[in-house]
Amino acid sequence: MSQTLSVPALQDRVEAILRRAGMNDVQSTALARVITAGERDGCKSHGIYRIEGSLRTLKAGKVRGDARPEIAASTSRGIVRVDARGGFSNPAFDMGLPLLAERARELGLAALVVNDCTHFAALWPEVEAITDHGLAGLVMCPSYASVAPTGGKSPLLGTNPIAFGWPRPGQPPYVFDFATSVVARGEIELHRRAGQPLPEGWAIDADGQPTTDPAAALAGAMLPFGGHKGSAIGTMIELLAGVMIGDLTSPEVLDILGATTLAPMHGELILALSPAAFAAGRRGDPFARAERLFEAIKGQGARLPSERRFAARARALSEGVTLTEAEAEQLDRLLARGLDAVD
Amino acid sequence: MSQTLSVPALQDRVEAILRRAGMNDVQSTALARVITAGERDGCKSHGIYRIEGSLRTLKAGKVRGDARPEIAASTSRGIVRVDARGGFSNPAFDMGLPLLAERARELGLAALVVNDCTHFAALWPEVEAITDHGLAGLVMCPSYASVAPTGGKSPLLGTNPIAFGWPRPGQPPYVFDFATSVVARGEIELHRRAGQPLPEGWAIDADGQPTTDPAAALAGAMLPFGGHKGSAIGTMIELLAGVMIGDLTSPEVLDILGATTLAPMHGELILALSPAAFAAGRRGDPFARAERLFEAIKGQGARLPSERRFAARARALSEGVTLTEAEAEQLDRLLARGLDAVD
Numbered sequence: 001m002s003q004t005l006s007v008p009a010l011q012d013r014v015e016a017i018l019r020r021a022g023m024n025d026v027q028s029t030a031l032a033r034v035i036t037a038g039e040r041d042g043c044k045s046h047g048i049y050r051i052e053g054s055l056r057t058l059k060a061g062k063v064r065g066d067a068r069p070e071i072a073a074s075t076s077r078g079i080v081r082v083d084a085r086g087g088f089s090n091p092a093f094d095m096g097l098p099l100l101a102e103r104a105r106e107l108g109l110a111a112l113v114v115n116d117c118t119h120f121a122a123l124w125p126e127v128e129a130i131t132d133h134g135l136a137g138l139v140m141c142p143s144y145a146s147v148a149p150t151g152g153k154s155p156l157l158g159t160n161p162i163a164f165g166w167p168r169p170g171q172p173p174y175v176f177d178f179a180t181s182v183v184a185r186g187e188i189e190l191h192r193r194a195g196q197p198l199p200e201g202w203a204i205d206a207d208g209q210p211t212t213d214p215a216a217a218l219a220g221a222m223l224p225f226g227g228h229k230g231s232a233i234g235t236m237i238e239l240l241a242g243v244m245i246g247d248l249t250s251p252e253v254l255d256i257l258g259a260t261t262l263a264p265m266h267g268e269l270i271l272a273l274s275p276a277a278f279a280a281g282r283r284g285d286p287f288a289r290a291e292r293l294f295e296a297i298k299g300q301g302a303r304l305p306s307e308r309r310f311a312a313r314a315r316a317l318s319e320g321v322t323l324t325e326a327e328a329e330q331l332d333r334l335l336a337r338g339l340d341a342v343d
Numbered sequence: 344m345s346q347t348l349s350v351p352a353l354q355d356r357v358e359a360i361l362r363r364a365g366m367n368d369v370q371s372t373a374l375a376r377v378i379t380a381g382e383r384d385g386c387k388s389h390g391i392y393r394i395e396g397s398l399r400t401l402k403a404g405k406v407r408g409d410a411r412p413e414i415a416a417s418t419s420r421g422i423v424r425v426d427a428r429g430g431f432s433n434p435a436f437d438m439g440l441p442l443l444a445e446r447a448r449e450l451g452l453a454a455l456v457v458n459d460c461t462h463f464a465a466l467w468p469e470v471e472a473i474t475d476h477g478l479a480g481l482v483m484c485p486s487y488a489s490v491a492p493t494g495g496k497s498p499l500l501g502t503n504p505i506a507f508g509w510p511r512p513g514q515p516p517y518v519f520d521f522a523t524s525v526v527a528r529g530e531i532e533l534h535r536r537a538g539q540p541l542p543e544g545w546a547i548d549a550d551g552q553p554t555t556d557p558a559a560a561l562a563g564a565m566l567p568f569g570g571h572k573g574s575a576i577g578t579m580i581e582l583l584a585g586v587m588i589g590d591l592t593s594p595e596v597l598d599i600l601g602a603t604t605l606a607p608m609h610g611e612l613i614l615a616l617s618p619a620a621f622a623a624g625r626r627g628d629p630f631a632r633a634e635r636l637f638e639a640i641k642g643q644g645a646r647l648p649s650e651r652r653f654a655a656r657a658r659a660l661s662e663g664v665t666l667t668e669a670e671a672e673q674l675d676r677l678l679a680r681g682l683d684a685v686d
Contacts, residue, residue: 076451076620078421108419109454109614113621136587138579152645164579174582176575226569232519232648235640236481236507239517243632244479244618246625251639271452275587277419278456282589289586296594297578301551302495305575 003328004320011036014048017334021055023065030090034121039321042312045186046122048327051334054088054120055342057263063088063118069095078103078110084117089141089268092117093126096270101133104272112270113245119143120263124177124306127165130272131173137165141268142242144253144260147181148221150231153208155221158250158264159184160237167275169287172313174294176305180234181222185260188217241269346671347663354379357394360677364398366408373434377464382664385655388529389465391670394677397431397463398685400606406431406461412438421446421453427460432484432611435460436469439613444476447615455613456588462486463606467520467649470508473615474516480508483580484611487597490524491564493574496551498564501593501607502527503580510618512630515656517637519648523577524565528603531557531565584612 005013015032023031031054038046057063067087074081080099084092096112103110123139130137143158163177182202191198192214203217204210211217224230242249247267248256257264275286294304323331334341348356358375366374374397381389400406410430417424423442427435439455446453466482473480486501506520525545534541535557546560547553554560567573585592590610591599600607618629637647666674677684 073624074451075623076449076617078450078452079620106419107421107450108417109421109452111452111616111621115625136583148643149640149645152640152643154643156639156643164575166579166582174578176572176579178572178575180572225572228648229519229521229523229568230572231645232507232521235517235636236509236519238636239509239633240479240616243629243636244616244621246622246627246629249632249636251636273454273583273587274419277422278454278587279589280418281416282458284589286586286589289592290582293578293581293586293592293594296499297492297495300491300495300497300499302492302574305571 001325002322003325004322006320007036007040007316010039010321013331013335014051017051017331018054020335020338021058021065022339023058024068026068026091027065027087030094031088034090034125037125038122040313040316041309042316043122043309045184048323048331050120052342053261053263055334055339056261057118057120059339059342060262062257062262062265071095071099072115078107079113080110081113081115083115086116087118089114089117089119090121090125093129093268093270097129097133100270100272101130101135104133104135104274105277108277109271109273112272114268114270115245115247116265117268118263118265119268122177123161123163124165124175124309126270127163127175127177128173130270131165131167131175133272134167134276135272135274136167137163138271138273139163139268140237140241142238142248142250142253142264142266144257144264145251146185146222146260147224147234148204148208149235150224150228153204153221155254156251157224157231157234157238158253159222160234160250162233162237166290167287168291168294172306172310174290174304174306178225180224180230180237182225183222185222188214188222192218241267245269344668345665346668347665349663350379350383350659353382353664356674356678357391360394360674361397363678363681364401364408365682366401367411369411369434370408370430373437374431377433377468380468381465383656383659384652385659386465386652388527391666391674393463395685396604396606398677398682399604400461400463402682402685403605405600405605405608414438414442415458421450422456423453424456424458426458429459430461432457432460432462433464433468436472436611436613440472440476443613443615444473444478447476447478447617448620451620452614452616455615457611457613458588458590459608460611461606461608462611465520466504466506467508467518467652469613470506470518470520471516473613474508474510474518476615477510477619478615478617479510480506481614481616482506482611483584485581485585485591485593485596485607485609487600487603487607488594489528489565489603490567490577491547491551492578493567493571496547496564498597499594500567500574500577500581501596502565503577503593505576505580509633510630511634511637515649515653517633517647517649521568523567523573523580525568526565528565531560535561584610588612
């Protein structure tokens with residue numbers, strides 16, 4: 001039988017599972033929030049489905065469930081640095097955000113670097129948290145080598161997500177968040193399980209030849225979105241959010257982790273920009289002008305990114321989140337058995 | 344008969360033409376440098392071909408050839424602001440760059456805003472100038488409404504270029520610079536003149552339907568690269584490099600200019616990040632680590648962006664730049680007749 005829970009009730013349940021598996025308060029609270037946010041927003045791929053993966057990563061000893069992030073020393077006023085100390089990225093982000101916002105307001109822009117974290121969540125919860133401060137946010141991170149650079153033939157870049165948010169007073173922000181590969185790796189896995197061929201242009205096989213066979217694609221490499229342009233953006237993310245911040249690149253992550261089934265370890269780069277500071281002394285209110293741009297986009301029948309997600313959120317907040325019987329049983333099992341419930 | 348000139352000789356000749364047309368020293372010097380750089384690097388679309396367009400814009404009174412940019416007040420230490428005062432973007436960028444570099448080194452990152460400029464050049468000369476300071480650079484600007492957002496049916500976004508550079512000690516930087524439309528508008532015009540159909544996916548007609556007819560495309564709209572992802576990036580550029588910096592968005596530019604044949608007026612956002620500051624206290628030298636990434640890309644047969652351009656540059660610097668007879672005559676005519684040589 002399906003089960004409907006309020007969003008806070010679901011969050012409590014997820015948090016209890018994570019604590020039962022041995023995570024401390026800061027890790028379990030932050031993770032439960034983003035996992036619940038995924039479920040609430042209708043993003044099943046970042047919802048409770050992710051619990052097992054995070055427990056598997058914990059059980060494999062590849063993330064520290066007892067980590068307490070800390071603000072690290074930074075000699076540059078524009079750079080806030082948080083050491084996740086081998087824990088998940090989310091509590092480290094939460095810790096750094098207030099100082100990031102303060103510095104962005106003071107300087108006009110600032111960066112938050114999260115180092116030594118395990119990353120498994122979407123980036124939109126972070127850009128949304130930045131827009132809650134009236135700031136624009138740009139967030140990016142590597143993942144693990146699974147994408148061939150355009151013209152190449154083997155996995156090197158990660159699916160390297162990039163997300164951006166712009167605050168909209170009185171309503172949900174403008175937010176996009178996407179992988180710089182054509183699709184996320186999970187999409188290829190889903191095609192494999194369903195026995196369906198891939199659309200052309202998604203992947204190459206182990207010999208570097210185009211393929212529509214999901215198994216051959218998983219043994220080969222995914223392709224960047226938008227050809228050489230997406231490939232260049234994916235490379236920029238390796239440079240800025242890997243090399244520049246002194247953390248792992250996607251090929252290094254794969255070398256260390258040895259598997260693509262565990263959540264990747266690396267760093268994350270978060271930029272916050274203050275529209276109020278950038279627009280100071282110029283004509284027009286940036287927030288009002290942005291609304292005119294959004295109206296023009298919607299006025300010609302195009303959608304803003306995240307619109308469906310915000311609609312799902314509104315429904316979930318008023319009507320709750322409905323879990324299938326299988327999902328509810330899975331949560332029960334995870335709560336009862338802890339790490340014994342996963343491989 | 345074709346004519347071969349040294350790069351400095353070509354630059355002198357271009358500068359003389361711009362002065363003859365009435366531009367002052369700062370405008371003509373900065374413009375001659377970027378036009379010559381385009382020709383030197385084998386980028387014919389940003390070479391001497393651009394002289395006529397800049398003179399047409401000057402003759403139409405849409406740019407001030409006598410403008411002297413000035414550093415504007417900024418209350419935020421991370422934001423350097425240059426008022427181009429209605430002149431071209433290039434001398435304004437040149438003026439702001441030293442302070443941008445100083446602030447990026449001090450704070451870890453900084454922004455340069457150029458306001459009230461006319462823009463007609465590629466962005467790579469600017470990101471390269473940033474990398475010359477040992478900094479990573481990210482540059483973006485709107486253009487004029489010519490691209491439909493994904494799912495829409497009429498021109499709204501610009502071709503909105505974005506460029507990135509990473510310094511490579513002892514050799515040319517890693518640089519990409521591309522439009523966020525599938526192709527630049529000039530490509531469609533070239534197909535029209537050649538009587539060739541467009542590849543699918545480049546454009547829609549005035550009814551919002553896919554078209555391969557160049558004339559229908561010019562009356563309709565171009566499409567963003569990479570589907571909804573490129574559309575989102577193009578929108579971000581309108582927000583950050585238009586709305587946020589208190590300058591024109593692409594639809595506003597088109598309203599004011601009333602034509603797509605003149606160089607667009609707007610602002611520009613330039614970010615500089617210090618790898619030395621971001622990597623401080625972490626393991627590994629970011630510049631050495633970046634080289635390993637580049638080697639891995641090239642090692643699987645992929646090219647780095649700008650490689651062809653740097654090869655052309657090396658040739659031009661040793662052998663000079665060869666102009667066709669028609670090109671040489673055009674330069675003679677522009678020098679002899681000034682603004683009378685253009686419509």
